[in-house]
Amino acid sequence: xxxxxxxxxxxxxxxxxxxxxxxxxxxxxxxxxxxxxxxxxxxxxxxxxxxxxxxxxxxxxxxxxxxxxxxxxxxxxxxxxxxxxxxxxxxxxxxxxxxxxxxxxxxxxxxxxxxxxxxxxxxxxxxxxxxxxxxxxxxxxxxxxxxxxxxxxxxxxxxxxxxxxxxxxxxxxxxxxxxxxxxxxxxxxxxxxxxxxxxxxxxxxx
Ligand SMILES: C[S@@+](CC[C@H](N)C(=O)[O-])C[C@H]1O[C@@H](n2cnc3c(N)ncnc32)[C@H](O)[C@@H]1O
Numbered sequence: 001x002x003x004x005x006x007x008x009x010x011x012x013x014x015x016x017x018x019x020x021x022x023x024x025x026x027x028x029x030x031x032x033x034x035x036x037x038x039x040x041x042x043x044x045x046x047x048x049x050x051x052x053x054x055x056x057x058x059x060x061x062x063x064x065x066x067x068x069x070x071x072x073x074x075x076x077x078x079x080x081x082x083x084x085x086x087x088x089x090x091x092x093x094x095x096x097x098x099x100x101x102x103x104x105x106x107x108x109x110x111x112x113x114x115x116x117x118x119x120x121x122x123x124x125x126x127x128x129x130x131x132x133x134x135x136x137x138x139x140x141x142x143x144x145x146x147x148x149x150x151x152x153x154x155x156x157x158x159x160x161x162x163x164x165x166x167x168x169x170x171x172x173x174x175x176x177x178x179x180x181x182x183x184x185x186x187x188x189x190x191x192x193x194x195x196x197x198x199x200x201x202x203x204x205x206x
Contacts, residue, residue, distance in 0.1 A: 033111040051079035063137040064089025070142030071095035074104030081113035133157030141167040170199030
């Protein structure tokens with residue numbers, strides 16, 4: 001009996017260690033990928049620091065169900081998916097440009113993060129209506145003139161305490177009407193992150 005207990009303890013120790021190694025391996029692969037490609041993001045992709053901010057919000061809150069509107073070639077998706085590798089979650093991401101969608105899949109594969117992502121090709125205006133969610137994290141980064149409608153369609157699918165983020169809110173790209181609309185929504189606590197020139201609006205659902 002004593003030996004059996006020692007054996008069980010040993011096996012669980014080894015499996016904890018191998019899980020830790022797996023995450024360490026993921027981290028190394030993603031870090032290498034991000035370093036090698038740091039200056040190669042030319043498709044309206046988020047700045048590095050904004051990727052970090054999104055990643056940190058997800059990890060610090062333990063979010064597991066993310067929606068990204070606007071994949072492009074996947075820079076932000078890499079940061080979201082990396083966070084999901086740590087929380088045990090998944091990112092659904094939407095893109096209508098086929099070449100960018102395909103390039104994003106290649107990038108995610110190279111970074112070792114494809115298994116944390118469900119990437120859809122098509123018009124997000126329609127796709128967001130068909131997704132049931134619920135989500136605990138949203139990153140809105142597609143067509144700015146549709147930001148308000150995305151918020152109207154998606155925010156009811158956000159869980160309480162979930163986070164809705166919007167990109168390009170201090171560089172003049174997001175319509176002021178949209179910003180005012182979200183800032184006035186009493187169901188959300190909203191702040192603006194100004195670490196990059198783009199800016200991220202961060203809205204936590206109460
Ligand atoms: C600012 S880029 C996204 C950048 C990406 N989040 C990143 O950081 O790597 C916006 C993307 O949204 C896509 N887009 C614009 N309108 C869309 C729509 N209605 N449905 C799906 N994708 C759309 C564009 O093709 C473009 O690739």
